Amino acid sequence: MRTDDVPQSRSHFQQKAEALTNDSSKSRQRGPNTVLAHGPYDPRSLHGFVNPPVVHASTVLFESTAAMKKRQSLPYTYGLRGTPTTKALEDALSELEGAAGTILVPSGLAAISIPMLAFLGAGDHCLIVDSVYSPTRSFANGTLRRMGVEVEYFDPHVGADIAALMRPNTRVVFLEAPGSNTFEMMDVGAVCDAAHAGGAVTMLDNTWATPLFFRPLEHGVDLSIHALTKYPGGHSDVMLGSVSANEASYRRLRETQLQIGVNAAPDDTYLVIRGLKTMGVRLQRHQASALELATWLSGRDDVAEVRHPALPSFFDHDLYARQFGGSSGLFSFLLPGGFDRAAAFLDALEIFGLGYSWGGHESLAVAVDLSDRTVCKGPADGTFIRLQVGLEDVADLVADLERGFAAAGAVG
Known part of the structure; x- marks a missing residue:
């Protein structure tokens, strides 16, 4: 490095620091990783401890009978209604989503x-995108239909024609955007306008993108749904879900949660609070590695199709680029031939787990x-293989996939 570069670099960083210093926190939008690292929790509210407390609680004691009668105005009244632990995560997610409020539940x-x-209630009609997460379909076809709700599935490319x-x-x-397993994109704003x-x-199930890459409420969605089990948790050791709602929908959502009687356990909540701190840097790695692998797979003769929304060759790439700010580590590719070839491919893998x-x-x-x-039916020939690309070295993942292709090729 040339010595005359040093003063120039220092001057650049000094100018940037001065600009940040001159901007008040109220007038300047903080970056996503800053929001993740700090969130709305204020350490000064609890003796300066950096992380919120893990509160294990059911009963909350009141100061008097008068306080009990006015409990609706108090922040905490019973463990099921929330604790300082659940509030810390709810507030963090609401800030990320730009939501009026968030509820936490035990799973996605x-x-x-x-x-x-x-x-939804008896006699209502519900439209669901056909590329939805399969347990969502199971709930709709089972519980909702037993309740007397009419369920109808639609093409993800319907757009304004959903009217x-x-x-x-x-x-x-x-x-759900992108679609589960097959990754079709949607014109979310057009669908929401027609629906409203x-x-x-x-x-909208926003688990794939997280609020870092897509903020549904800014596109007209009323309720943004996440399996916090995935990227917010980030370590395959917790199950949790969240729903973040706009002002018009939040009260009814919260009331239903309390009527059903579900909330999140404190230890699970804390694991997701901790996971959020590093979600931004982890997602950068997931994104880069998945794109590298998707590009590599696209060049193989033994791969019929790669479905990754961020690939320019993907059929819905324009919809992705217009709405999303990034991509995560989940995509799929089509392996030609019968299922026996897919089974041989999967069974040969050593680093990619089957799960x-x-x-x-x-x-x-x-x-x-x-x-x-x-x-959105499957292909007449071939099997889609869905890959979750983790934090391993890409070269090792490529070598592992090569083992799979060699095994599939041996089948014929």
Whole structure:
């Protein structure tokens, strides 16, 4: 490095520091990693301890009978209604989402079912994107239909034409972007505008992108759903879900949560609070490694198709680029031939584990089952292999996938 570069670099950083110093925290938008690292929790509220306390509680004592009568105005009244631990995570997620409020529940699936139960009843009609997470479909086809709710699935590319599917009794339009396993993108704003014009509430499963890469409420979504089990937890050791709502939807969502009687356990909540601190830097690694692998797979003759929204060759890339600010570590590719070739491929892997879920530190692979689809059906030939790209070295992951391709090739 030339010595005359040093004063120039120092001057640059000094100018940047002065600019940041001159901006007040109220007038300047903080960066995402700063928000993750600090969040809304103030250490000065608890003797300067950096992290919020893990409160194990059911009973809360009141100062008097008068206080008990006025308990609705108090911040904490019973463990099920929230603790300082759950409030710290709720506030952090609401800040990330730009939401009026957030609820925490024990799993990602609970984060899907509770808002549906909040806004649907007997005789209502519910529209659900066909590329939805399969347990969402199971809940809709099972519990919702038993409740007397009409369930209808639609093509993810419907856009504003969803207006033609709206009925007078359509109460909920449920979205997922990108689509589960097959990664179709949606024009979220167009769907939400049409849904709201028809009097429906919109919900979106945003687990793939996290609030760092997509903020659904800014695109017209009323309730943003997350499996915090995935990237916010980040270490495959916790199950938790969240729903962040706008002002118009939050009260009904919270009331339904309390009526059903579910909240998050303190230790699970704390693990996600801790995971959030590093989610930004982990996602950078997941994103870079997955894109490198997706690009490598795209150049292989024994791969029929790669479905990664951030690849320029992906059929919905324009929709992705227009709405999303980044991509995560989950994508799929189509392996030609029968399922026996897919099984041989998967069984030969040593670093990629064979397991469900994703968003943790480790890489995973699974054969995708699309047999429940009604619109976005699977290919006539071949099997989609879904990859969760973890934090390992990419060269090792490439070598592992090479083992899989060699085994699949031996099948014929």
